[in-house]
Amino acid sequence: MIGLVDCNNFYASCERVFNPSLRHVPVVVLSNNDGCIVARSNEAKALGIDMGVPFYQVKDQLEKAQVAVFSSNYILYGDMSRRVMMLLSSFTPHLSIYSIDEAFLDLQGIAEGEKLREYGLQLVRTVTKGTGIPVTLGIASTKTLAKVASKYGKKYAGYKGVCLIDTEEKRKKALQDFPIEDVWGIGRRMRKQLTYYGIHTAADFCSKSESWIRKEFTVTGVRTWKELQGISCIDIDDLPQKKSICTSRSFAEGISELAVLEEAVANFAASCARKLREQHTCCQALTVFAYTGRFRLDLPQCHIQEYVPITVPTNYPPEIIQAALRGLRTGWRKGDFRFKKAGVIVWNITPDTAIQTQLFDPVDRGKQAALQKAIDEINRKNGYQILKVASQGDGRKWNLKNEYISRQYTTNLRDVIEVKSE
């Protein structure tokens, strides 16, 4: 059996942990740049606030309904996620972290029947009490069915956060009432096509033949189809190495000057380098991109995208920054453009051990690694990016909007909550 643990309204729940006045109050969290709504508490969902709507379109409505609004605080959410995952890992030797707020657990041989339910309730209690984040656990024989179970677990309070699909009878019953568009792997486009064929529930989908599913929805459709029947197709322990790592941002105001865009790109490249080092990997190529705003078709459009191969695999910021800037300058065109978004993607990721160097590599890789280790250590002790590459600048010309950001309750001494005694 496989378990799926899903944090309820994760970002909104994180904001609540250190701010009890938000309990029972509608809460929403915005994306970077205060752009869109990306998380909602149950109260906010009940008000009919949709996922993904641009903030400016509903700002007045939110004010009227006295909804608490937050800019996204990824430092806080990342740290809370780490705490949740740490507690989960004490419940199984085999945890596969799927996203910031979700993880799959291999429950093979852990318990069965009523015991499994007990185990689940204990898990939910432990995480909720230990972190303040409410979670739901869905248990079934495949990942897709575990997702179905967790949705039922959230929908009905009677489950107390744990829903099991552990018999054929329960599986059939669960699929009978389950809207096909809520199935993991079925998106907007497939939904449209399925509606056309009169397929509305997961059970309808399962009743079709494999060859028909393959013809209409290719192998990915077949995978979902099999998973729903209880045949596992998606591996639990794919936590393989990432194949790409991306850092990108939208800018509050469009950028017209190459120098400013270069500064932004240098920072995105440095961030990719840091992510590579954190997982002990190097990259051997990158893509740098910059777009003008896609919502302002009345303005001149420009779409820069440059692939840059790197000879010797690296995670050293100056090298990655240099490669990214080289790409940006190659793609740069003269014109009256206002770039709204830019980013760096690193590809061809390899472990940082066993690097194949060039015969005539002019760089002393050992010295370089030692230097970077020292820089990382200084930054760890003294604060984020105390030392950085000069081309990263001060970031003042392309800052993000985050008007409603909360404090870094768990990672910054200045922001730790004070407990006052009488």
Added chain:
DNA sequence: TCTGGGGTCCTAGGACCC
């Protein structure tokens, strides 16, 4: 005026290699 960020997988074609 204001519209996110970070991933995966699949398909398909072109260029190039032996």
Added chain:
DNA sequence: TCTGGGGTCCTAGGACCC
């Protein structure tokens, strides 16, 4: 006159996930 089979690398777009 007749012109294969098996690869890699890169680009690009679509669909899906959270």
